[in-house]
Amino acid sequence: MEYDISDISEADAGRQRILWADRQMPVLGSIRDRFAKTKPLQGVTIAACLHITTETANLLRTLQAGGAQVVAAASNPLSTQDDVAASLVKHDGIAVFARRGEDTPTYYSHIDAVLDAKPHVTMDDGCDLVSRVHRERPEQVESIFAGTEETTTGVIRLRAMEQAGSLGYPIVAVNDANTKHMFDNRYGTGQSTLDGVIRATNMLLAGKTIVIAGYGYCGKGVASRARGLGAQVVVTEIQPLPALEAVMDGFQVLPMAKAAQIGDIFITVTGNRDVLRPEHFRVMKDGAVLANSGHFDVEIDLAGLAAMTTGERRRMVRPMVEEFLVRGEDGKDRRVQVIAEGRLVNLSAAEGHPASVMDMSFANQALSVEWLVAHRGELSARVYDVPSDIDASVAELKLSSMQVEIDELTNAQREYLASWTDGTK
Template sequence: MDYDIADIALAELGKQRVEWAESSMDVLRSIRERFEKEKPLVGLKIAACLHITTETANLLKTLKAGGAEIRACASNPLSTQDDVAAALVKHEGIETFAIRGEDSDTYYKHIDAVLDWHPNVTMDDGCDVVSRLHATRAEQLKEMVAGTEETTTGVIRLRAMEASKALGYPVVAVNDANTKHMFDNKYGTGQSTLDGIIRATNVLLAGKVVVVAGYGYCGKGVAMRARGMGAQVIVTEIDPLPALEAVMDGFRVLPMVQAAPEGDVFITVTGNRDVLREEHFKLMKDGAILANSGHFDIEIDIPALNAIAGPNGKRKVRPLVDEYLVGDTGRKVMVVAEGRLVNLGAAEGHPASVMDMSFANQALSVEWLATHKDHLEPKVYDVPKEIDEEVARLKLMSMGVTLDVLTEAQRQYLESWTVGTN
């Protein structure tokens, strides 16, 4: 086997934690049982660039059970759980290239190691594999069958590629499935983001002013959970519709330049760059905490902070917290997990029970691609409605929840246009 991980001796611990996650992933487990019998993924070589976590391990085990060959690498330098990487290599025979804390050169070396294997399916979280493939390995595009994308940031990049006619093969936007973004993004990000900030800083949120940048599904979840822990929440937005929704949900909505002097904790979840930048840093309170839960480490302008702090103005004050001196103001701001994904950089990511639905969508979308690959164009596809509904049905069944069923009269009424007011 070829692999590059931190320590193979961590494999037993990783195996235990993967099994613990599996106990909360009933939907994925039911899909795996079917895949083991039907082998719908035979012939697929999947390059899986995902967060190497216990939940991801269960997805990769499911894909392997379906007959796929897999090579895995990390989709973020700080999100890898080294014991899980070891377990994937030793116990699952999945060649894995991921080390927690790897530098940028190693990160892209690992992506290249996966692409050197000449996969025909990409499974991306942030679009780095797809971008690398198109930018530096265009000759391999003819080998590609299809791909999937897990997160909002990656879908944004893919749609930009499609709009410019640059996308070389079909990709399913798994992130946009209702059973993904309505639950993973909202409830998963909401809980795991605050978990990461609290683990790293031990901050008490009750009574604090928490500024949430972005009110998409991730922002909704973060704002809701912060309020639930007693924080006063301010939302910043650029889009009038989510801004109006935030107001109707009871939050204050301000431009960041007005929120900056008030905030105690700042959390970015936009998918864009420079959301917190020099003009904001200079207005912040002494001791303000800055964290990012968007995919890439560009939402907080760390280069600007380094420039403001100067060569002697930065120091590590806790294992995952860096303190920056804000110029000659005498004030300091604290950055959690280097401005990278705080829920994975400083905690364990989303709970397994919510990732169960997201990764069920991944597995079933790959099966759908394998079945329909000869009829697809090089564009971004939504997850088919029947897959979305099947994931919801299986999740409810695993939770012991049953639904009402339409009577025949109700069904006929819904299908008719002739019945009106009596």
């Protein structure tokens, strides 16, 4: 088996952490038990481009239990947990191509390595794998019959491909499942993003002004958790509806040009590029901290920031924090501090989402792959939602694992909901 990881000797430590996460992922565990008996993925090769973390390891183990041959690469150069990669190789026999801190050429060579396995299914986190096979290896597209996508950013790219007529096979937008974006994006991103900021800086958030760019599910989660830690939260938006929702939720909403002047910490979570730009850097407070929790490292204009800074005015001040000394509009120098090279702060500076949240997201992944395999050859080349019965079953399994019971409709209630004749009496 070919693989490329940092240190195989870390495998036992990785195994211990994977099993710890597995204890908090009962839904995925129940799916793995069923997969091991029924083998619904027998004969299918799956190429996964995901964050190589303890939670992802349990997803890959579940797919393997279902009979699939699994190969995996990292979806972000700074999110790989090297001991987890080692454990997957040594203890599970899964080919992994991922090293924490790998450079861009290595990152894409690892994606090419998983494509060399000639997969039937792709599993993506950001659409780099799908984009790579369509751009660089179009001859392989015919042999791939389906895929899944985990992120908002990736789904945006896939829908653009579909609209352009460039998508070569059906892909399920796992990100859009209610049990994914309502919980993973809100509760997972909310907690793990601030965890990354705190670990990287050791700053007290209480009393700070935190500017959050974007008020989607992820932004809502970050804003809620920041307020809970005592921060004064400012939201920036480009859409009127989420901006209005932020106002009604009690947050101050400002354009970034104004927010840039008052923020202590800035967190971008928009899925777009150049959200923080030179005109914002010039008016920021001395010591402003910038972090990104969107999938790609384009939300902060790092090239623009670097262009404002000469070599000797740029330095590492903590292991995950780089400081840029920039000249402000007032002619004075100010320190602008960027966490984790502007990459996903929750995975680069912390450990990502808690396992109990990823339990639902990865349950959706596993069940969506099973559905795609069952419907092989029946689907057109477009982006599909997660089937509603899968979404509902994940919620039911999660409630059951938490020992939470809910009511059932009575026969009279079912009849009432199916009728149109009953009215005001």
